[in-house]
Amino acid sequence: xxxxxxxxxxxxxxxxxxxxxxxxxxxxxxxxxxxxxxxxxxxxxxxxxxxxxxxxxxxxxxxxxxxxxxxxxxxxxxxxxxxxxxxxxxxxxxxxxxxxxxxxxxxxxxxxxxxxxxxxxxxxxxxxxxxxxxxxxxxxxxxxxxxxxxxxxxxxxxxxxxxxxxxxxxxxxxxxxxxxxxxxxxxxxxxxxxxxxxxxxxxxxxxxxxxxxxxxxxxxxxxxxxxxxxxxxxxxxxxxxxxxxxxxxxxxxxxxxxxxxxxxxxxxxxxxxxxxxxxxxx
Amino acid sequence: xxxxxxxxxxxxxxxxxxxxxxxxxxxxxxxxxxxxxxxxxxxxxxxxxxxxxxxxxxxxxxxxxxxxxxxxxxxxxxxxxxxxxxxxxxxxxxxxxxxxxxxxxxxxxxxxxxxxxxxxxxxxxxxxxxxxxxxxxxxxxxxxxxxxxxxxxxxxxxxxxxxxxxxxxxxxxxxxxxxxxxxxxxxxxxxxxxxxxxxxxxxxxxxxxxxxxxxxxxxxxxxxxxxxxxxxxxxxxxxxxxxxxxxxxxxxxxxxxxxxxxxxxxxxxxxxxxxxxxxxxxxxxxxxxxxxxxxxxxxxxxxxxxxxxxxxxxxxxxxxxxxxxx
Numbered sequence: 001x002x003x004x005x006x007x008x009x010x011x012x013x014x015x016x017x018x019x020x021x022x023x024x025x026x027x028x029x030x031x032x033x034x035x036x037x038x039x040x041x042x043x044x045x046x047x048x049x050x051x052x053x054x055x056x057x058x059x060x061x062x063x064x065x066x067x068x069x070x071x072x073x074x075x076x077x078x079x080x081x082x083x084x085x086x087x088x089x090x091x092x093x094x095x096x097x098x099x100x101x102x103x104x105x106x107x108x109x110x111x112x113x114x115x116x117x118x119x120x121x122x123x124x125x126x127x128x129x130x131x132x133x134x135x136x137x138x139x140x141x142x143x144x145x146x147x148x149x150x151x152x153x154x155x156x157x158x159x160x161x162x163x164x165x166x167x168x169x170x171x172x173x174x175x176x177x178x179x180x181x182x183x184x185x186x187x188x189x190x191x192x193x194x195x196x197x198x199x200x201x202x203x204x205x206x207x208x209x210x211x212x213x214x215x216x217x218x219x220x221x222x223x224x225x226x227x228x229x230x231x232x233x234x235x236x237x238x239x240x241x242x243x244x245x246x247x248x249x250x251x252x253x254x255x256x257x258x259x260x261x262x263x264x265x266x267x268x269x270x271x272x273x274x275x276x277x278x279x280x281x282x
Numbered sequence: 283x284x285x286x287x288x289x290x291x292x293x294x295x296x297x298x299x300x301x302x303x304x305x306x307x308x309x310x311x312x313x314x315x316x317x318x319x320x321x322x323x324x325x326x327x328x329x330x331x332x333x334x335x336x337x338x339x340x341x342x343x344x345x346x347x348x349x350x351x352x353x354x355x356x357x358x359x360x361x362x363x364x365x366x367x368x369x370x371x372x373x374x375x376x377x378x379x380x381x382x383x384x385x386x387x388x389x390x391x392x393x394x395x396x397x398x399x400x401x402x403x404x405x406x407x408x409x410x411x412x413x414x415x416x417x418x419x420x421x422x423x424x425x426x427x428x429x430x431x432x433x434x435x436x437x438x439x440x441x442x443x444x445x446x447x448x449x450x451x452x453x454x455x456x457x458x459x460x461x462x463x464x465x466x467x468x469x470x471x472x473x474x475x476x477x478x479x480x481x482x483x484x485x486x487x488x489x490x491x492x493x494x495x496x497x498x499x500x501x502x503x504x505x506x507x508x509x510x511x512x513x514x515x516x517x518x519x520x521x522x523x524x525x526x527x528x529x530x531x532x533x534x535x536x537x538x539x540x541x542x543x544x545x546x547x548x549x550x551x552x553x554x555x556x557x558x559x560x561x562x563x564x565x566x567x568x569x570x571x572x573x574x575x576x577x578x579x580x581x582x583x584x585x586x587x588x589x590x591x592x593x594x595x596x597x598x599x600x601x602x603x604x605x606x607x608x
Contacts, residue, residue, distance in 0.1 A: 085379045087369070099354055
């Protein structure tokens, strides 16, 4: 139904995958939407490792005598083959994903261990996969490559229903956003939301201040930095981490994980509102 | 009593250790068996075709219930397996999309599992030494390169560019005929002076393996092109007839051995813009291969049995291309 793309125009790593996984997982926990998460980045295993999905596959393979015999490719590579052969249908996509929460959240692993040339071919096929996936899932979260060099990146941004523009918590980003808005037509105000990654609420560059500087009416979205979440991602226990957060006392706003969850909930409410707004317009 | 207990415990431990070691050794040996054996013939087309057949067979025949997957995972893997089975069946009916999918799989199996690389790919087809390439190799490469540029119009463009659909005299024939000869293909290959990347080479090898496994032998790619149709085995003498004649006439046997008598399996014709053109440089290789192709051609939509009383079949395939086999 809706394509929600996380994107940034910075050159380094600013924590976009970190934020996008958090937002998608919280969305799956709080709302009854069929959600797909996919990362288009080259050789990026973070999304799939964050949920320990790779470990599960390896365990199954160890139990099979001839491990290769069950290895019909999953993820984007498998779907790319289907797309190349014009056989890709919406119902086929779940066969190539990893289920994190049944009927709620699935992850499509990105291209792994492929050469740069092969990756470019795959990246191009992403557009078709996303378009088909949109017909099956209520929400497709995309962790998109940064920058604007690739035509495929521009195309995916163009076909996105909501663009979540990721920034760092520093003043220079205000200039960056203003420049992109002035120079390009990528960040259409109606479908763009700004999200601050690895947010620290004690900094003087708070979401409110930054929003005011940017002339935004609404406070920009944030994904606060939490050591526990960061560790969960590394250990492949993200799903368990989010489930454990449900037992927290949400009135205790001083608790970092509570603040983290509340901010994710706020981000999700904003996404759903934007989605409904877009549907009304259509 | 105490001593007996200790001895019994030691015995049980020794047996357990022995069983564990046996299992580990067996597993290690099994993993070694899975690896591809390396020798001079490893990267020949025959060996690679054998490997692909075995692997696809393994993938389609694995019993997923044995693995102990979750219900959801089992359902998904079953769906994927079913898709592959469907594609393997569909490609023999002439479904171009199924063919593409199976070829993609073969390509990946060769590059990722079999270890085909820039160097050993030339052992299958000698891309680096044009003098060793057969006319079929050259035609396959040319058609691949043209297909990249013109898609299914590749053969039309190729024939038009080199004016191959013209009447010509060939040695041994009194009348002019429509034919594309081996010499013409060799000349064209030289003129084109192609530079192939590893990806191109592996794609040509993949097509070769596919056509001998699931495809229509040497006419596989030709059949996909936008032409009016293809005929196979419609001229020349069948092997059964040749063997009969050879028993009675010694001169004839000599001619057969010198390849002067055209065989049915060497006969490949295309219908191109109202002309029947013989592709003299292409051959099915053997009657059994011709038979396999014919059997596949008249499989789709059940056009009836090919028999002695009804010695030819014209069938429209899944992609609406008509094929005739005798």
